[in-house]
Amino acid sequence: METFLQYTILGLVAGGVYGIAASGLVVTYTTSGIFNFAHGAVAMLSAFTYWQLRFGWDWPAPLALVVVLGVLAPLLGALLYGVVMRGLRGTSEVARIVVPVSVMLGFLALSTWVWDPTPRSPRLFLMFFGAGNTVSIGGVNLAWHEITAVVIAVVVALGLRFLFFGTRTGVAMRAVVDDPDLLELNAGRPERLAMASWALGAFLAALAGVLITPMMGSAMSAHALTLLVIDAFAAAMFGRLRSVPRTFVGALVLGLLGSYVIGYFPSDRWTWTGNFRVSLPMITLFVVLLFLPQDRLRGATVLRSRERYRLPSVRTAVVAAVVLVAGMWLLRGILAPTAVNHMAFGMSMAVIALSLVLLTGYAGEINLAVLSFGAIGAIIVHHFGVSGSGGDARSTLFGYAAAAVVCALVGALVALPSLRLRGLYLALSTMAFGVFVSNMLLRDITERQLPLLHTRFSIFPSGNLGVPRPKFGPVDLVAMPTFLMFLTVLFAVLGVGLIALRHSSYGRRLTAMKDSPAASATLGQSLVTLKLSVFMLSAAIAGVGGALMTAQIGSANLDRFDIFLSLTLLMLTVVGGIGYVSGALFGGIAAGVLFVALQNTFDKLGVDHPDLEGFFEFLANLTLVLPALMGVSIGRNPTGAVEKILVDFGPVRRVRPVLVAGIATVGVAYVLARNETISNWWLIVVTAVVIGVMPQAAKRWAPGPSEAAVDGTALPAADGADLPLELVGVVRPYTVADREMLDAALDVPAGKG
């Protein structure tokens, strides 16, 4: 009984801190409707800043606290809202999820830039009032720090309750999310309120970060602190991301469960006890999701849809696929072996990214842990799809088929609880699943005796999963150049398949569901069935892609399937254009090759030119932050980079001489590179210049009338003869003639107004 009391007290302490973190999430979500994935990252940045001031520079604790909690954190929150999140109102759910995720990745990159993740001596963050300064309560030695944390949690809970129900500001805050326009009519200021709530949310995140960091025991870890957001949202889910009191209840439940697991699960016999405790919030989340009531079906929530994906015809897709394969074949001829390696890795990532195009681009649903499905695929192939041993070991077609099937089934399990809810909940479930896979499955490295089966087994043997390259029938893909071509062909075939799918009845139904769930349902579409099928299909592609990625490397440790890599891949695919197969190519290559190559190059340049080392180090660090900056820009250009390139290249296709000259220039450079007359770098430079110059040149030499004619077909009725009046000024410029016509129609004397 006494031990029970002790674990209860420890659980309450942990729950209190979860509660502070989770309530901040609730505050920002209720007032802005945006789920702040960067909440944990704000806590992390605040904790590191506090550490820098207090322990790095030896500031007195109260001063450091005032600066971090009172000034920097609220400022950061307000800035986040003002600069980034405010622009997301009325955009698609994808943008409202991917942009905060990008902010989180950016903060993480920023922290590794400022605070070297592998310091010479570990960063120690000591408890307030000292760790040894304890009192005994109920037989437990509690540090004053922990008691303070509980007291602060109670104050925060009561304070927020009072704010929301007892003050004008709080009541208005609750009104913001329900109907900002209505609030504005009633003289409220939704923008200012939302900004204030983000400042408050960031303050609460910082408070939680500063309190929880010393309680985590070991040296500070940016990743662990950033993932605090998951524990927090598991708690917030108890209150449906809305209710502060229920969120605190959820936090206490989580804290207590965790404490009892430590207390009563035999850690010596059950090797997975520690992993289980870490995974507890995710498991709880799934259980809570099962009990959430169904959402009201919504219509098109996107008020100003800025995404416009042009759908290529299957024929165009086939041509593009052939061009891609041929291009890769030519490129392979001049690449150094290491570059072939990188490229193959990038292509395997592109295959995984295709699963995102299907799920997010076509169906509008989100998977934040695509690489975790990849991990499952790799595990299946490792255990059930390898024949031969040593140098002759090859993965088999059966293995990949099994990986696809198992991943589809796992995908169904992950998605089912949240399918009847809104897209955000599915996204959160996948994120929880991703962390669960990383914490439970990929850490199951010691072999143990399985009950009944009489075999020794571990899911992720010795922390390094070996998957040999495949051999399908007579086709042996062990040589890396061959494997690269295989991956490229696979990507091309899957890509054409996806575009064909989008043209099919199934594809139209997916698009319909994405555009308006309510209309789809009232036409007879079962949304759950459709979402489930597309999620399973997407998970299967991701699983096969993950197994191939592992085969490319040969063997992968758990870092390869990290949740942050999944998020980066999603973000870069969205930057490329999530509605396009070419967006997946962009995302895969960018995530797998581009930024790695850039960083390596800058590192090497830094070593080669010691006098400029600082400059190159800066550039190398910048390439870490760059993807996140691109991700944040999605809010402004949600259709993606590929679309922009296509638009820019529109004129080029019509000006033959420019097109031919461009291709010829690149061709000559390629031949020279192949002869090793010039280095590959020059080929890259020449290609980049040609791509940059071609649209300009095409504009310059475009025969005037033909361009107008082409534009005329693109925009119906450009002469305005039968153009509906409300579109005048939208699809073609507003002219004097229009005004005269309007004046006449409205009986206004000409020239006035």
Add this chain to the structure above:
Amino acid sequence: MAHLEARGISVRFGGKAALNDTTVLVERGAVTGLIGPNGAGKTTLFNVVCGLQAPNAGRVLLDGDDVTRKAPHRRARHGLARTFQRLELFTSLTVRDNVRVGGDIHKSWTRGRRDTAAEAERVLELTGLASIADREVAEIPTGQARVVELARALMTRPTALLLDEPAAGQTDEETAAFGRLLRRLAGDGLAICLVEHDMTLVMDVCETIHVLDYGRTIAVGPPEQVRDDPAVIEAYLGTPEGV
């Protein structure tokens, strides 16, 4: 028994009653009008009938079956279709594909062999949309967009059709053509319920009119009778003392 019946429906949002024991019956082969001032509860009633809004009390019967607790897609498969006052078109698709996807969805659960493409062309022709079939729905004027919603609904081969202000944004000629189309559809045996503010259209096509005000039915009857009903005039123009 009417083909579509909403009996004793009550819906409360917080303390506010949007519908209060409202009953509406829709017969096959006729257009039933549902009118009333803004905020009378017409769209809420539609949402209850098609399953987007759960009622606090009351039952919805479709073809004799109680569908009150069924999901929206189940009701659609039972023969119910609707259009939306706030347009709910599939903005990534062309006019043609918006119509065709109605057939795609219908085909996916009937598992029948159908040429949805050809059927979509016929419906586009019938509704007069053939000339704009290749346009993006985001580009077409509201009046025509409402016809696209109707065409899409027809592709599911409904027996009961709910139309929420289909004539708003239409020109007079469009409305006249729309009225002819409605009568033709009713003549084919559809049960049509029409929410509309264009009184010319309502008086022209409806056999029976239900008048709602503040969530209550204040009058039911043929157009001539409803038009002269003092309660209806009061609801629309305000009380005599106020005037």
